[in-house]
Amino acid sequence: MTIHGDHPFLPPESERSPVRRLRGRLPSPVSLWTSSYDGKRAGLTVSSMLVADGEPGYVIGLIDPDSDLWETLRQARTAVVALLGAPQQQLADAFGYVAPAPGGPFRLIDWTDTEWGPAPTGVTTWAGCTLTTPDPPEVGWALQVQLEIAHVELAPDEVPPLVHRRGRYSTA
Structure with a gap:
């Protein structure tokens, strides 16, 4: 048996979507979105996201409509968005x-x-959010989920944020 450094099911680069390849060249934050409803917890790593400043502020992310997170978030209407290091x-x-x-x-x-x-212990930056609509628009393969920021936890910035680019992690 040989262990390879590449993903075993990844198609050759020439066969991948050019839009996905473009997106992959952008450094993206690595966040963890979690929610809970009726005793059930769900979470998903999300890199396709942005934070919009304002009163109130918003987190906008692309979420898989078939994910456990979306099912739970839609019912709970609340989520924690944690930035990972x-x-x-x-x-x-x-x-x-x-x-x-x-x-x-x-x-x-x-x-x-x-x-x-649920907020992950040991993560220095996270936001408590509420879902703005249970029927967000579809964007490509995902739902464009908009969360209103209700609460922000900011600890000293001692841990560099985790960034995802071209299938690899780095720190900013």
């Missing part, structure tokens, strides 16, 4: 469903229950 790379992979997480990704670390959902 280098120490949380394994967490990002587990919630991105590209790495194993025996017992599920919520068992990898401790969590703090907030009024917006």
